[in-house]
Amino acid sequence: MIELSSLIVGVALLLLLMAAATKGWLASRQSEPRLAASEEDATEPCPEEFVNRVFSRRDWEFVRGLKAGSIERLFEQERKRVALVWVRQTSAMVRTVVREHAQATRQSKNLEFSTEINIFAQFLMLMGVCGILSVAIQIAGPLWLGDLAHFAQRLAQRVAKLQESFQAGVLANTGEAGSA
């Protein structure tokens, strides 16, 4: 009996969580219907300090010290919006990197299976982390998610570097083949 009631509570909590996530997701879709083109075309990489600033509690403590409810609400709303832009930009950037990588692999004749698996696994993990971050930011705001955001940033940099070294290898091989 106790097990059944625990199961019911668990399912109810899960449904509640899913409803909150869906509501947040729909709200974000309404305010910003789709990813702006400029977010996709990130011409300049996001500086590392950005994550520290958006996901840190320093500014929040300053705002809380002002003891003004309206400013606190505005702060939460604004930080949430900026953090979501960053998450969308990071996942768009990684999708672009993986797309470029797929194009490069078509030109490459000596593919390494382990490298390909590594890139694909990191890509999947990063997309998963971005998805979790997106939902968690909608529900709880970015201030509690600093560690996860730093992890996502490091992972995105690693994927980009792997692709860069792969691309350099492909170009070097193409050059050697051309000169031979």
Added chain:
Amino acid sequence: MVNKYEGSEGQVMSMDVPDRAVTVEEAYDDLSRRSLSRISGDLARLIYLASTRDYNTGQYRHDGLAARFRAEIACKALELAHRQIFCRISGYSLEELVREVELYVSSSLQSREEVLRVWQKLEPYRVALPVDVNVALAQLFVSNVKLALAILRGRPKPRAMGASAS
């Protein structure tokens, strides 16, 4: 070759345009020394630099600097300075940015309250973003200025400005 131009401080000066190749760094140093160092606060510097950019072409223009160096060099130096100041401001904590905005609105000829009201309404600081800046960083800047304005509107005018004016 001698050119006349109006300097940033309003004086009309005669300048020798150098024939040798000048670098963007030299023009940047000149801009920092002659113009930017005379402006109080990074936000005011940012607004000033953004105002030297043509809305239609995105090209920066500063007659004085162009006369001393060349129009292309001046354009690049202004762009470099604009990006650097923007990056510096983007790294400010919200508390530091509130001080910058306070310094900027207090040094305006218009009343503080009026400037705050108009800035909240028209959001002119959006035009101060450099071209091709990272979108998330641009959003953070806009968001922080919006917050700073809301904070300042709810706060009485300080008696004396103790903010840094470097």
